[in-house]
Amino acid sequence: MINHQVLLASHVRIFSSSCRLSGSLNPNAAMSTFGAVVHPSVAEQKHALRSRIKKELRSLPADQRSKEDTEIQNFVLNSPWFKSAKRLCAYISCDALREVDTTRILSEILKNKTPGVLDHLDHHTQLRKKLYVPRVEDKNSNMRMLHISTTEDLVASSMNIFEPSPTDASGNHREDAMLASEPVDIFLLPGVAFDRQGHRLGRGGGYYDVFLKNYQELAKEQKWKQPLLIALAYSVQIIDENEIPVTDNDVSVDALVSPSGLIPITPASFKDM
Numbered sequence: 259m260i261n262h263q264v265l266l267a268s269h270v271r272i273f274s275s276s277c278r279l280s281g282s283l284n285p286n287a288a289m290s291t292f293g294a295v296v297h298p299s300v301a302e303q304k305h306a307l308r309s310r311i312k313k314e315l316r317s318l319p320a321d322q323r324s325k326e327d328t329e330i331q332n333f334v335l336n337s338p339w340f341k342s343a344k345r346l347c348a349y350i351s352c353d354a355l356r357e358v359d360t361t362r363i364l365s366e367i368l369k370n371k372t373p374g375v376l377d378h379l380d381h382h383t384q385l386r387k388k389l390y391v392p393r394v395e396d397k398n399s400n401m402r403m404l405h406i407s408t409t410e411d412l413v414a415s416s417m418n419i420f421e422p423s424p425t426d427a428s429g430n431h432r433e434d435a436m437l438a439s440e441p442v443d444i445f446l447l448p449g450v451a452f453d454r455q456g457h458r459l460g461r462g463g464g465y466y467d468v469f470l471k472n473y474q475e476l477a478k479e480q481k482w483k484q485p486l487l488i489a490l491a492y493s494v495q496i497i498d499e500n501e502i503p504v505t506d507n508d509v510s511v512d513a514l515v516s517p518s519g520l521i522p523i524t525p526a527s528f529k530d531m
């Protein structure tokens with residue numbers, strides 16, 4: 259007898275065990291020419307979902323997007339957890355990628371900062387917030403979070419996203435959040451799609467998943483409080499439960515900030531936000 263599973267395995271994965279979208283509930287399931295129910299792999303499902311949400315984001319009217327940018331940023335800026343955070347990792351939003359704007363949040367964190375000046379005092383007295391932003395190091399999902407004190411520290415990357423140069427204007431290496439002596443309190447995360455269970459679909463590089471897993475391990479080793487992982491999401495990016503395919507590598511978030519406010523997910527978000 260012909261083994262249909264073996265015949266099809268090179269093309270599509272059947273009854274993928276790592277995929278939550280199994281059985282007849284999977285909207286992506288299709289009938290094979292042999293009559294078996296075939297399921298796309300998790301990677302294929304993620305790709306399809308990314309395409310769908312990116313298309314919806316592109317068709318979002320500019321005034322609606324701008325209104326949501328304002329609401330999300332206002333909410334963050336007025337939140338006690340943002341006000342009390344001393345060290346934050348945030349993304350530099352890219353308009354062409356239709357990411358939730360972080361410009362005002364970044365300005366607030368960096369306000370009154372003159373490069374170099376008071377950096378020493380900051381470290382010891384924590385008068386001001388410290389900002390770390392992503393820098394992609396290679397195509398193997400390696401990313402660092404480097405300290406910046408002004409947006410002048412940023413240059414456009416090959417991916418057309420602003421990133422810090424590895425050294426500052428004086429030629430000194432920027433502080434790497436993974437090597438810092440004090441913990442990051444909050445990560446503000448980008449993504450393509452999110453659900454109310456905390457699942458996050460990124461752009462497919464694995465950069466954040468790898469970084470966050472390593473950072474959570476570091477915090478555990480150092481006996482630090484785990485950082486709060488907060489994703490910023492336009493309304494169309496918040497989708498139904500079970501729509502986001504999940505693997506063991508995917509790091510879940512603690513809360514979402516949507517245009518209508520906070521969506522707390524984990525016990526940490528209820529306690530600390």
Ligand SMILES: Nc1nc2c(c(=O)[nH]1)N(C=O)[C@@H](CNc1ccc(C(=O)N[C@@H](CCC(=O)O)C(=O)O)cc1)CN2
Pocket residue numbers: 312349350351352355357392393394401417419448449460461462463464465466
């Ligand atoms: N603002 C921002 N910075 C970030 C990320 C991010 O998602 N947003 N990253 C998070 O990982 C890392 C960079 N990774 C990136 C991964 C993909 C694309 C990108 O342009 N993707 C296109 C599709 C490209 C393709 O398919 O070939 C897209 O999503 O439309 C950009 C950055 C670090 N910095």
Ligand SMILES: Nc1ncnc2c1ncn2[C@@H]1O[C@H](COP(=O)(O)OP(=O)(O)OP(=O)(O)O)[C@@H](O)[C@H]1O
Pocket residue numbers: 304399449458459460461462463464465466467468471507508
């Ligand atoms: N912790 C990890 N260790 C090794 N590889 C990983 C890890 N996390 C993700 N990857 C790999 O990275 C690639 C992209 O993963 P995935 O599609 O889940 O990324 P994403 O969540 O969209 O991206 P990002 O995390 O950058 O936002 C996959 O090949 C995945 O196996």
